Amino acid sequence: MRRITLGISTALGTAALATGALALAPTASAVDPTTATITADCGAFGSGSATLVATQDGTSATITLSSSAVTTPLDVPAGAVQSTLTLSKNGSGTTTFTGNANPAIPANSAVTTGPLNGTVAAGDKLEATSLKLVVFGFITVNCTATSAQSPGPFTF
Numbered sequence: 001m002r003r004i005t006l007g008i009s010t011a012l013g014t015a016a017l018a019t020g021a022l023a024l025a026p027t028a029s030a031v032d033p034t035t036a037t038i039t040a041d042c043g044a045f046g047s048g049s050a051t052l053v054a055t056q057d058g059t060s061a062t063i064t065l066s067s068s069a070v071t072t073p074l075d076v077p078a079g080a081v082q083s084t085l086t087l088s089k090n091g092s093g094t095t096t097f098t099g100n101a102n103p104a105i106p107a108n109s110a111v112t113t114g115p116l117n118g119t120v121a122a123g124d125k126l127e128a129t130s131l132k133l134v135v136f137g138f139i140t141v142n143c144t145a146t147s148a149q150s151p152g153p154f155t156f
Contacts (some may be wrong), residue, residue, distance in 0.1 A: 031056040032155050038128050039147035045070050047146070052128055054154045056120060061156060063097050064114030065131065070141060076105040082134040083113040087126040088153075095119075095126060120156040127153040 031054045041047040048069030081102040089095045097118035127149045133141040
């Protein structure tokens, strides 16, 4: 009888510890800020403000970018823009977020691209520096940030 009691007590103690560990386990990491803006120059394609929205789930992160700085002269179907967003990483070096998940963009409308996917580590500070858009596989738009990201870098 003592073995059964000891076994039950041990099992209950282990379950309580596991439950406590789950309660204390960190939830999905949060990026701060979640929204930032930059000003960018896209050469002959325009210049102006862009809004970046970041999300994070562990080491995976996404950034969606929208800007009235670049408009498309014709309809662009969903998934037709290959985007590479380059960000400075921790003040030295760079990292990229990539993807071709743009929504359909009507003619003469502002460009939206993303979510662009990237990998982050705890404590990474990322600030957008440039964006390359390749539309239909042959029209290339290169944009360079002309202002610091506001209110500041994304901290993961």
